[in-house]
Amino acid sequence: MTETLPAGLLPQIASGLQISEAIAGQLVAVYALGSLLAAIPLTSLTQGLRRRPVLLTTIICFVVGNTLTAWAGSITVVLVARFVAGCAAGLAWGILAGYARSIVRADQTGPAMALAMVGVPLALSLGVPIGTFLGGLVGWRGSFLILSALSVVLIGWIIFKVPDAPGRTGDDRPSLRRVVATPGIIPILLVILAWMTGHNILYTYIAPFATAASVRVDLVLLAFGISSLVGIWIVGRLVDRMLRMLVLLAIGSFAAVAVFLSLIGGQGLAVYAAAVVWGLGFGGAGAMMQTASADAAGDGVDLAQAMVTTAWNLAIAAGGSLGGVLLTTGGTTLLPLAVAALAVAAFLIALAARRFAFPPGHRTPLTTDPTISSTSHPFLRKAAAPDDVR
Template sequence: LSLGVPAGTWLGAAVGWRLAFWIMSGLTVLLIAWVLAKVPDFPGAAHHERLPFRHVLDMPGVRSVLGVVMAWMLAHNVLYTYIVPFVTPAGLAGQADRILLLFGVAALIGIWLTSRTVDHALRLSVLLSLAIFAVVAGAFAIGSASPAVIMIGVTVWGLTFGGAATLLQTALADAAGDGADVALSMNVVAWNSAIAGGGLLGGALLDTWGATSFPWAVMALVAIGFLIAGKARSHGFPPGHRLGS
């Protein structure tokens, strides 16, 4: 997520998209071979040992975390999917690969920062990430024609996004307890639905109001995610050390 998109964008521009896809396909075959050779094959849970889907969904906090996943990732993908038309007014359309690389490097730093906070400040990390993302979106709304605003904003956005998967999956696993496997499968569905939904919503916004509407949509979606996380104090995103109890 952090480096693959900018690398693919650069590779497509350098050698053409067909060769880029052939390279990706070749790497995938190598990955499959490595998994078959090196990854141990552990047995799955028996059918009677699995918690029912509905039971897990009804666990306190699970829906709250999934709601934040949907709102946060929708907001992210509206902007990320259509990054080229968004940065065009700032004269950066030809530098999309560099902008995405900047985002990716910042996201990697965000992952490291999250590794330092996920256990003892998960709730605060989620709320801060969402709040800062909203501030970045506000800066984009005001200064989308400024290359400096775009570059600084993309960097800060990457920092807030890098740890999102770790924070949200950890919160979901904690909320689900013994139903973590089922809950995390829901997370995959929610995450990929948000990727698709972000593309659809972003396309509709682009056709109707143009790329300048993206930051406003992002702020609205992030505000929803922030409110959900803020209310999920007892279950979903409790304060304090997550292993304290």
């Protein structure tokens, strides 16, 4: 919500700070830049620290960033506050998946990450409309103060309810070079870059695309958001049994949607149907990619997740930039064509990465250490039989 809220408040922010809407839009961009630059170095530096204090520090930074944004009298202060909040977000994304895996049994790691990631489609689908709604009620400054207040409540809840987990120390701390060289990591990052760049081309410019198709953008986003929640529920139930199949189905359906939109040019009900299929595949994307990277990285899970965060934010920036060029060059008709090409590329990479990145079969937990995935190396993976589960 902290990341997406400004998009629904651009006119008010621009008027309040006496700047253009284009400059106000940089509140989203500078936040993503902070995440992009900070995710890997901050995650690496904090590997040895206990997880709960690190997570609490990131949320305190959200409180500070949102409060400064609400009270700021100049765009310079706002941009600095947003950059700091973005850096905190990069660290939070770097540790969340490993933290979620470390506080459950080994056979619950996949569903735990899917549940932890349920906030992603919620924020993507609700962040902009809630921002617009709150802005009408309490103004843009009040909207950011509400986020700060909610963050304070979240801090208290984490202190009293969320179990702590140890960091990694000494020889147990893998190096960045070692994690990058781990088989499967590079293909996973390439899939994220191609898939999410395509997604962000369409998602960033869904308003002009919907307008050209004569459909309501709010209803398209609602259809996308609801189906995303269904998608993440499906992934949470099935990710431990059929990760590879889920990944291929999600990317393949997205490619089919893009081809479909390219052929029909966006027509009424067809756009809503496409949004539903698109959301079903995207809803569990974060959980699937983080599960795959955590399995491949093993004890390098935190650094792997930081790389996932970096790739994700690169894709956001690339999608926005490339989509803008396409929109200026050839209008909305070029958007689904580019998306289709990127989705097909992501599908082919995932299809080829069968051995290490997206292996077939059941993710069978074979370790009692809850901080390490039992499937951290391909030779530990095997098809599950009832005796194996018991």
